[in-house]
Amino acid sequence: MWQDGRASVQQEHYLSALAARRLDALVAATPPPTRSQPVLLACPPEEWHGLPLLLLNVLLRRRGWNTVYLGANVPLARLEETIQTVRPGLVAMAAQQLSTAVQLREASGLLAERGAQVAYGGRIFNQLPDLREQIAGVFLGEDLGGACERIEALLEHKPKAATRSTQLPPSSPAAEAFRRDRKLVESGLEQQVGGVGGPAGDYLAVANYHFGNALQAALDLGNVAYLESDLEWIKGLLGARNLAEESLGRYLAAYARTLQQVCGPATAQAADWLESHAPGN
């Protein structure tokens, strides 16, 4: 509803906070855990969608598990210390977006290296099942319904074979070039699409922030086509705000040109993909 413009951000925040309070109240009303092995629940850095893991927390607590819910946007620094203190039988993580799938990939690698068993899920892994190949952990399924049984099976049997390699693929030249030159690309775009300041400038700054994050994530994950799910989201958002789809077309075409000019051959494939996906092309 929020994406369609039928609910305001304020209404969405109000309802999310209400849902979180209700879930917290359910946890508080649950009897003490009957199973001693802790289960740690944490969102990776920059992931603010904490509700799914909060819900999983309630479900696990109701089955007697001793959960430690760390919430949204948990930094990776000192995670090792936490693992040593809590000594969890399993760490459950969730990511809903492309950019936080990259963060979850890093967290899972780090945890697996320290010998922790990782399990995960989230919207982005449902949309792009290929991504599961890059995570050092066990996928818990497409919805929260069966997640508790899977977690219990993992805690009871600890299948080593189900955990993937913890070796991260080397960063691609395209990902490195964009990381290095993103600011230059964005200032080039400001000159092409419109100056900063005023409504157009505001939209551009917001678009650059979200789109740049998603593009960096797609390149980090090794496939610019992973951006497709974000483009659908942006199209819906523009439509709901009465902005023509051509503005996305112009933006993507200008992005492709600027990327090509600033980063050169390293990002040629990404620039071609953006150009061919610009509505109106």
Ligand code: B12
């Ligand atoms: C509430 C909400 C927020 C709240 C979160 C509050 C909170 N405490 O969690 C806030 C305001 C923080 C937020 C922020 C943003 N959000 Co938001 N948000 C939502 C919303 C409306 C509901 C998400 C939710 O909790 N659903 C309840 C859960 C239980 O259901 P679910 O998400 O559908 O999950 C199902 C499966 O995916 C799966 N699953 C999900 N997680 C897990 C985990 C495990 C372990 C398992 C097994 C399964 C599983 O199981 C569930 C069904 O059983 C969705 C829209 C929607 N309808 O889903 C957008 C949505 C997720 N948000 C979105 C976006 C874009 C954003 C923002 C970028 C917006 C912005 N402009 O700033 C920021 C990003 C913040 C960040 N860096 O993380 C997009 C993501 C699109 C995309 N391509 O990335 C969505 C899909 C909305 C949309 N269609 O545009 N958001």
